Amino acid sequence: MPAPAAKAVRAAGVVVFRPGRRVLLVHRPKYDDWSFPKGKLDPGEHATTAAVREVAEETGLHVRLCLPLHDQAYRVLAGHKTVHYWTGRVVGDDDVSRYRANDEIDAVRWVDLDEAADLLTYDHDSATLAEALGRRRRTHALVVLRHGRARSRSAWRRDDTERPLLRAGELQAERLVPVLAAYGVTQLVSSTSLRCRQTLAPFAGMTGWDLVTRRRLSEEGASPAGVRRVVTDTLALVAEGRSTVVCTHRPVLPEVFAALGLEDPGLDPGEMLVAHLRKGRVAGTERHLVR
Template identity: 65%
Template sequence: MPQRDVLAAGAVVFRPGKRVLLVHRPKYDDWSFPKGKVDPGEHVTAAAVREVAEETGVHVRLGPPLSAQRYPNGDRMKSVAYWTGRAVGDDDVSGYLVNAEIDDVRWVDFDEAVELLTYPHDVDTLREAARRRRKTHALVVLRHGQARSRKAWRKDDRLRPLMAAGRLQAQHLVPVLAAYDVTRVVSSSSTRCVESVAPYADVTGWKLELEDALSEEAATAHEVLRVVDDLVHGDEGAVLCSHRPVLPAVFDALGLRDPDLEPGSMLVAHVRKGAVVATEIQSVR
């Protein structure tokens, strides 16, 4: 039976002036992007943010996704998921403590990066990233986690809670939303949606904004458009949590095809100047 790929994640991080963040690994004497293996049970988005922080000291938020790399790694194959990235806060790397794994970290101009990168596949990734480097913010459209059965629930459906599996999904969602620097948490007022995003709001301290207009009982196309329009034309990363029957109206407001999300899954829309420029699907278990 073929062995599974080694899974890794990283980011091509830009700063103003089309400067990109590179690292040097003395073990291989190569220049590359900050990246590393995904830990067991870790979400790939969280791994990308963690690896950048560990290898450069810079905390980033993820932007549009890039094509994955896949290449031989000893007797196995290695798959690396990449995103564009931007620093959240200080991007100074002069104080980074070099070590046996990373002995140099630099912001370099795009043309210098093309010359400095060791591997041709990294140059290809850089050129792709350069086309997607402009600043965006994420709008995460989330279908609530796995909830108690509608048929078995005898009370007001708005009070129907998550099952244990759904509560676990809500916990696993925390580092994923953090990877996109979500600072607005907007949810249907129904319990199963609130419980899906409450752990993230609790951990981060961001206000949990409840919207009856995103509930199954009160949603209208006009009100959904109002909520979506507010988030699209803002400049903050945001999550919008709603229900399967309401999500088609959300995606219609975004001008996107409905991806028919499973419970606990999300579409991440990367928005620039009020327009969606890239999307990706993520899920948590």
């Protein structure tokens, strides 16, 4: 009888920094090890959402994701484990002195970076810390999002600006909520067209952040100069520390990326490119498709 196939285990975590050259570590009494806060993805959960959730559950701190790091990959008893990592920053209070120890995590500490290298138990964590040190400077996100799956243009007989999302697109919009929240998005900028507004409506409704529309981001109102103006205004928001999402259409996206100095990656419906900005410059990017 053939041996059962090795199980693929996915997890996510965050290397959380704070000023003063400190990094957040946790101690697990079951394994007597020091590591970064991390944990397995729930069924159907996006890795970004799991990373933020696990930090909250294991440390009591709310964080936002910054630059992505290389995945960790190693063998475990259950099979093959992949851990997705980001650098991150605390949103709000970063005091861990009131943390209550439990059977899973019995200590949470802000550790000096020089001490952390010696305290970490595993070589793969030491390698992740070494990578993260070069990416620890604070960044804020500009999320460029293509609207969710919409009704077919050929089957829609009315004003195209009022063409709505399909049910699949509505589900994408709902699943975007925790992903955008993971990057600390507080500014929402959308094309005036319904399908873009619908894509961001669940996030606006859940968070209470205003949804601002710009005709310059619509297919009907876009021009290279107009899109550049919107992008310039958006970059100013991000420079003030306000992570922002911009939702628009496939024909407009090349102008958005050109204004950012990036190549158009050809996003699918419901897919986003996250540009991490520091001092007005793109320090790194990543892509996520929410199905």
